[in-house]
Amino acid sequence: MFVQRSRPWVWAFLAPLLCLFLSGHAASLSSPSFDLAPKNIVIVSVPASGHANPLVVLAYELADRGHNVTFVTSVSYNILEYARNSTIHFHRFVESLPFSENINEVAKLQSTDGGFVTRVMAHTKAVGLAARVMTPYQYDIIKEVVTTVKPGTVDLIIGDVFSAQAADILSQVLGTLCICHYFSITTTYYNPRNVFVENLYLTIYDGGADPVMTTMSVLKRLPGKAFLQFVSGLRLKARRQLYEKAKAELAQYLPATEKPAQPIISLVSNAWGFHPAQLAVPSTRMAGIWVPEAQSLDVQPDLKHWLDGASRPVVYVSTGTVAHPSNETLLAFYEAFSAATEFQTLWSLKKVFQNNLRELLGDQEWPEHVRIESFVPQLAVLDHPAVQIFFTHGGWNSVSEGLWTGTPMLGMPFFGDQTYNVAQTVRLGLGLMIDKNIMSSPDKAATIQLIQDKLHTILRDPSFSSRSKHFQKTFQVMGGVKKGANIVEEILAIGDTTVYSFPDNTNAVMAAMAILGLVGAAVTFGIYRLGAWGLGRLLKKRTPSAKAKAE
Incomplete structure (x- = not known):
């Protein structure tokens, strides 16, 4: 009886302590458990608000934590009001081609209403126009950064999806870490995915949201996945050309020797539960949903x-x-x-x-x-x-x-x-x-x-x-932009992304599957020939010959 009566008093005593423990535990989840000196971070982005704004949200959080953040984009980007009053340093330049005007035309083509053929033709034209604009813009970014920063002074390069090649090249020539921001897990030229495994799940580019696949739905999605692999190959080729151009034309600004390139981290501002369930390599990090600082x-x-x-x-x-x-x-x-x-x-x-x-x-x-x-x-x-x-x-x-x-x-x-x-x-x-x-x-x-x-x-x-x-x-x-900033600081604290590296076994798997296919075909053919021979022998024994019939 004494224990039963005293239990409410026990809980009354323990409740504040429990709350303190839980609040401390929550705080430990929202901030890293290591000390990190201020770092020099360069963020590069296209001026499209849909791509730049999430990175401004991340930049704001990193700057608020004491890091020196430089945001590089073109003059056509309209800086958000709350970011103007922050410690983010915005470095804007004049692009060699009018980026915003061309991207608006791309969006207009992609927004085309009408029949299937009309939409396909418009989208094809949009892809071609976007490709002609993106490469010069990425070179503008590379040139702007390497001509304005001193080698050895940048700790991390972060780029948006359309500036990924520029961020990748900058990280290589400047010998620094690299993160690329995405809205979803995406097949990229630097993040090869096993073409067979990738067909096991839904991606955001498949159109629908039903994660359960049927034979017909897989057949419908295969051409799109093959197209993404093709695009990744084209982007890899464009990356090589950009790198060679930068090395040739900007050599005077680059370090005499290059450090070995490190794996690029894909930072995805999304959350499981909304993002489709997918297999991900170690260098892909789910970073929560990012929204701007509280607005009024x-x-x-x-x-x-x-x-x-x-x-x-x-x-x-x-x-x-x-x-x-x-x-x-x-x-x-x-x-x-x-x-x-x-x-x-x-x-x-x-x-x-x-x-x-x-x-x-x-x-x-x-x-x-x-x-x-x-x-x-x-x-x-x-x-x-x-x-x-x-x-x-x-x-x-x-x-x-x-x-x-x-x-x-x-x-x-x-x-x-x-x-x-x-x-x-x-x-x-x-x-x-x-x-x-x-x-x-x-x-x-x-x-x-x-x-x-x-x-x-x-x-x-x-x-x-x-x-x-x-x-x-x-x-x-699940965590918002603070989760993304924690991942960034984790990578900065480690100072090396090789721990997230993974082998690209696609060619080996494809070769092994081809060999298995050939072996299967040979065995099937052998069984067929053996069966045909055996059946022929059986029929020959059962059917009397012409000589036997004559006798």
């Missing part, structure tokens, strides 16, 4: 007042900074939002598309429950309690912020990884999906009704909100 709506007081005074649930709409919505899409969106009575809309739309919409509408006035802005602090908007749905194009940065804030999503993907991202939100019960190709349908009324029906379904079904909140907690517990 105070920078746009009129917008804050509008959201605070919202009388209906708010649907926040954005098609990102790269996707090009067609005029049909703009009109369908506008009509669907204007006629809505169950929600009001905040639409983030670039000025060029706003102008297109105004021309299409003529003198028609925009209703008060539809607010259009050219820019909003997206994370702060999604965090506002009035915002109940995020209508998104499915870009990874946008989906990351939707997941982080626990906001249900309606997705309309345009290209790239967007299709998988949206399909995965649907599979997890976090939202619904719309096919952008219906925007060009002649039945405009049906298209408008479909948009409204999807939004109404998400608003009326509480399971979308509850599941979104559940996954919000899941991904926040």
Whole structure:
């Protein structure tokens, strides 16, 4: 009896100690357990916000930890407001070819609506244009870095997916460590994957999100995987040419001797549970979902007042900074939002598309429950309690912020990884999906009704909100950008990436499989010949000869 009565007092005494222990344990997970002196880190990126912004998030965290971070990109990149007030040193240069204009054209081609043939032709043209722009830009990065930094003063180079070759070459010629940032585990020229093993699982470029494969789904995916292997080969060839050009034209700025190249680390700003389950080599590190430093709506007081005074649930709409919505899409969106009575809309739309919409509408006035802005602090908007749905194009940065804030999503993907991202939100019960190709349908009324029906379904079904909140907690517990910064500091503390090295056994496995195939074919042929001989002998014994018949 004494023990039973005293138990609440025991727990009351132990509870504070337990909380202290758990808080200390959590702190140990969010920060490295080793001391690290400030390091000199150079981050290189294309000026596209979808690729540069996540690296700015990482740069901000590393700079906040006391490291000297230099962010190298071109003048066409618009630096985020919170990053301007940080200790990050932004080094911007003028590119030899107009990068942003050409990439916008690439995005416009990839956003093309229409039939299958039309889309294939547009995508083929987009790939060609992107290739012509990327190589000169990567050389610009190499030249800019080697002509402005002193050899031996850089501890780490970090590059985005489109600057991977430049980061790789810089790490080799400057004798430093290298990390390349990706949104997903990706086949690369420096990260060879066994072509057979890679076909065992789903990747984000396969379109859907169902991880269970059938024979037909594998057959459909094989050409795409073969194409990725082909592209990796082309990138390896381009890397060699870039390296040779840099060695020839920038020799006066480079060290006299090169250190042996070290394995490149792939840092993936994603999380298991959303990212498809895949086999990964040791040099691939899953680094959690990255979102910007906490934003505030105070920078746009009129917008804050509008959201605070919202009388209906708010649907926040954005098609990102790269996707090009067609005029049909703009009109369908506008009509669907204007006629809505169950929600009001905040639409983030670039000025060029706003102008297109105004021309299409003529003198028609925009209703008060539809607010259009050219820019909003997206994370702060999604965090506002009035915002109940995020209508998104499915870009990874946008989906990351939707997941982080626990906001249900309606997705309309345009290209790239967007299709998988949206399909995965649907599979997890976090939202619904719309096919952008219906925007060009002649039945405009049906298209408008479909948009409204999807939004109404998400608003009326509480399971979308509850599941979104559940996954919000899941991904926040898994760690955000702090997890990525911890991995970076781990690599800096080790000072060597050879511990993450792995052999490329693809050729050996392919040769062994070919030999097994030939042996199998030879054995099969031998069995066939032996069976044919035996059957012939058997039939010969049973069938009387002509001489025997005559007798």
